[in-house]
Amino acid sequence: MALRVDRRELAAVFTGGVIGTLARVAMSLAFAPGAHSWPWVVFAVNLSGTLIIGWLVTRLQERLPLSTYRRQLLATGFCGAYTTFSTLQLELLSMFDARRYALAAAYLGTSVICGYLAVHVSTAAARGVHVARFTITLQVDR
Numbered sequence: 001m002a003l004r005v006d007r008r009e010l011a012a013v014f015t016g017g018v019i020g021t022l023a024r025v026a027m028s029l030a031f032a033p034g035a036h037s038w039p040w041v042v043f044a045v046n047l048s049g050t051l052i053i054g055w056l057v058t059r060l061q062e063r064l065p066l067s068t069y070r071r072q073l074l075a076t077g078f079c080g081a082y083t084t085f086s087t088l089q090l091e092l093l094s095m096f097d098a099r100r101y102a103l104a105a106a107y108l109g110t111s112v113i114c115g116y117l118a119v120h121v122s123t124a125a126a127r128g129v130h131v132a133r134f135t136i137t138l139q140v141d142r
């Protein structure tokens with residue numbers, strides 16, 4: 001059985017990947033992290049990438065005419081290269097090596113929870129759904 005390769009699809013993934021990688025490297029160079037501290041750059045890149053991919057995939061699948069190349073360029077290529085799951089793992093390993101177990105646990109938990117919330121919010125936004133607002137009412141005794 002021969003594998004069929006769509007060269008335009010590969011070109012879309014490659015082009016998006018190059019752009020995503022350059023954006024991630026630019027962020028890393030602009031905001032260098034401190035040793036064994038919270039990796040804000042990786043955290044920000046992953047959350048912004050999650051927001052982007054949630055909105056893009058929902059928009060491309062549910063709102064726009066289907067196009068293999070847009071999804072491959074933007075979601076698979078750009079977001080796949082821009083987000084840094086493997087770098088998250090290296091950051092965790094560095095924290096464990098430095099015996100910063102609480103920081104590693106907080107970083108892992110926060111990354112997963114915030115990533116889920118980001119994709120939920122961006123998907124809802126692409127669908128035009130209003131995300132529930134939380135309001136606090138203060139009662140003042142007179």
